[in-house]
Amino acid sequence: MVTRRRVSTRGAERDGSVVATPTARRRAVRRLTGAVLACGLGVGLTPAVAGASASASAAVDGVVRVNQQGYLAGERKTATLMSSHALSGQGFVVEDRSGRVRLRGTVPASDGAWNSRYRAVQRLDLTALRSPGTYRVVVRGAGVTSGWFPVTRSDDVFRELVTKGVAFDRLQRDGDDLARTVLPRSASHLTDRSAQVYAWPDMEEDSDVITDHDLTPSGGTVDVEGGWFDAGDYLKFTHSAAYADVVLYTSSELLGSAAPAALRQEARYGLGWLSKMWDDRHGVLYLQVGIGSGNEDGTFYGDHDLFRLPQADDTDTSPLDRYVSHRPVFAANRAGQKISPNLVGRVGAAFALAAQADARTDRPRALRELKKAQDLYALAAVDDPPTPLVTALPNAFYPEDTWRDDMQLGAAQIAVAAQRLGKPGGAYVADAARFAKERIAAPGDDTLNLYDVGALADVALADALRTVPGRTVAVDRADLTADLRRQLRLGVRASHEDLFGAPVDIDQFDANSHAFGFITTAALYQRLTGDTRYAGFASDVRTWLMGGDPWGVTAMVGVGTRFPQCIQHQVANLAGSLTGGRDVAVGAVVNGPNGADNFDGGLGGFQDGMRRCTSASDHLDRFDGKGSRFVDDVRSWQTDEPALDMTGAAILAGASSLAAAPRTVPWWVRPWFRPGAALGS
Incomplete structure (x- = not known):
């Protein structure tokens, strides 16, 4: 499992007010960007002793x-x-x-x-x-x-994860093409249509604080308007957006004709932004839009130094906020030069999945998408991958250390797309098999989540081996299913050791997304092999996620009777009702419990502009234990900030589980999902 690191912290001084808050953004380095569901949202923690004398x-x-x-x-x-x-x-x-x-x-x-x-x-x-x-x-x-709890149908449970998860993705939209949500929102960051490209800034070690006096332009302007906010802040990353789009397209493919229209629409929306970030003409992949913190000299601020609705940036004229109102863009490579293979694999997979979806209905568009995937694939730095792998600026936002899983996924999906369009795909199958063999030979201890897409890659390659004619390759379906079993056994072992059945260490980051990943892996394994041995494990994991943990708080906003009330999400905090009890950020999945040592510095103060929200009256701290905590508070980036990839994990878990129910999705949706199919058939 990827070791998470925290970015250093500092106080952010604005208008004479010092806010003691982290300055980085991610699970590994989560920065206070704010957010909240209404404090009155949902029902309170159900007393387990209700009615007792x-x-x-x-x-x-x-x-x-x-x-x-x-x-x-x-x-x-x-x-x-x-x-x-x-x-x-x-x-x-x-x-x-x-x-x-x-x-x-x-x-x-x-x-x-x-x-x-x-x-x-x-x-x-x-x-x-x-x-x-x-x-x-x-x-x-x-x-x-x-x-009280229900006993119900699979459609009720799993479809809710899909539909509400997609609703959160729609809430995350940036730019002019806003989806309809329960929140009053305006178009935002329209200046991204003509964003300046800059050189990578120098930063403090393990921090997003920039040490340069100013940013240095390194190219012209590009149109990067649109896309999704990555989390509770307003930064946009190719790395996480590509993962989210792979999740949406994969979920749509799994569900076939049963896929909600909004699911397909959101996948298409995400691809539109990735098409802007990949400049096929010049061979440049743009990496991110915006900066987290400003510089140590205090001569300019970044996204994390402000707490506001996103549309406020378009009218912000403060010189200190010049890189907030006119956000910088950074490239992952120089024109035509090699690109970090982890990025190539997942972005290429998104284009290839889109080509598969469009192959029957819009062949010209599908061919263009396939070409984008193939051109990008050709620039993967597989012979000399950078150290560290390129993910974001700073790298500590997303400290990924695997790339063969991404390349296996990208190659396999390109192969299937090529086959559907009548193009040769055998060489991509061979590449995918080679990456799979190398990865399986030296397995890590991570499982399906933003950082490790090995499970999706194994299933994609199993599909390619079945549908794409070609030569004998380095692995077969038995190797791939064995790798899926290996990953599942990691979760089963952890679940047996945890008093509440958690499939991961809950004193680490990304507990919830990993747990949803296990549900997905179990469902995909079952559909690939007909083997139901992990169904009970998946049920236990879903129970843990949906209120069965020590704190009795579900992982997804709007699901269950006690879900996160005070998420760190600026739009939910500022646009949501604090008194109406509306589910303003329905579908958001938060990080979940985390190591108690991540709270050693306290939660700090409330940032300027932030509406205060804390569930301290619920006394969740009485349920902390075994070195782990869960804090439902707008300041708690450690446990309470949602993100694209976390919610995507729930969407995929729901879709794959629905696909595992034959009465819901016909076996022919994907041929390799036929129940009971023999290995190697």
Whole structure:
């Protein structure tokens, strides 16, 4: 797993007000860019002891964590009872809204202590509860009651992840082509239509603070208007946007005719911006738009030094904000020179997936998209990749250290696109297989997420091996499915070791996106092989994500009864209602729990212009344990800032899981997904 690093911090001084806030942006280096859902949004944390008598609640301090979004009727179902002392041997029941008991059970032995307050954690098996309805768990002898939860259909659960996730992507749109959302927004950053290209600035080590006195122009102007904001701030990155577009196109392909129209539209929207960032004519790939922080001299500011609605930048005339109102663009390479292969692979994959989607309906456009992918692919620096790999400025925003997975994905998708358009693709299949063999021979410990697309690459190559005629190559379908099993076993092992079934270390960054990645990998593996052995694991992971963690907070805004209330997202904070309870950033997925040491410096003050939002009254800190914390506060970049890739992980998990249900998506949507297909067939 990629080791996350934090960028150094400093105080941002504006108008005489010092804000103690980090100055970097990402999970690894998350910067305070603000944001909030209304403090009154959604319902409060459901008390797990609701309805208990005073004497019982005094005797036992306990809560029951359940899947708030809903369990599927036929899947494995678990709930987790955490209590001040062990309740093994106590009876529990599951009752419906009418009070009728639908399931009885006995609390098992404790698996261990979570923290000094909750010294016993006990997993309750609810699998036998199969009838659709709304239920709650009651441990009557201890006076502990869970919140209500549904048992429902797969379409209800997984389609919600897709539709609400896409809604968040639409909220992230920049430029003039804004999608309809619940938030009042105006066109923003129209000056990006004529943005100046600059040389890479020098920066403080592990920081986005620029040490140069000024930026240095290195080219002309380019049109980079549009695209998506990467996270709660307004920076735009080719690296993460390409991943998001791969996710959207892959999800649309998986769902076929069942794909929501908004999903296809958003994939097309993302590709439009990538087409601007890849200058095929001159062989230049532009890397990012905007800078995080200003310089150490204080002669100019960056995106993270301001807290505002995005359209405010277009009328900002302050000389200090000149690189906010007229944002710089940086290139990943000089014209015609080699490009970091991690970027080439994922951007090329996005163009190739678009070509596949357009092959039957708009052949000329599909051919243009295929050419873009192939021209970009030819510039990959596979013989001499840069160290570190190029991702963003600074690199610490996105400290990626793998590239063969990206190149395998790009080559395989180009091969399939070429085949659909009647062009030769065998050489790309051979390349993809070579990258796969090299990657599999030296596997890391990361799994599907923004930084590692190996699972998607394995499935894409399995598709290419089936559909593209060619020579004998370095790997076969058995090798690829074995690699998927290897990745899944990492999650299964972690889930067995965690008291709540988390598939990752929750004292690390990107817990939620990795967890959604495991759901995707399990679904893709099942469709590729017909093997359902990881279905129960995927169910446990979804429960953990949807309220089954120690804090009882779901990963996605607008899903469940207690979701993040105070996300660090400027548009949600400033354009959202603080009193109406509207789901202003529906579909946003936050980072999730993180290492307690990331909070050693505290949360700092509220930035100028920020609407205060904190869920401190929920006392979530009582559920911190094992070196991890979750803080629902607009200042908590460590746990509470959403991002394109995190939400994309949920979209893909939903789409792949829907595709794994034969009644929802026909087997012919992708031939290699045929249930029960023999390996190597």
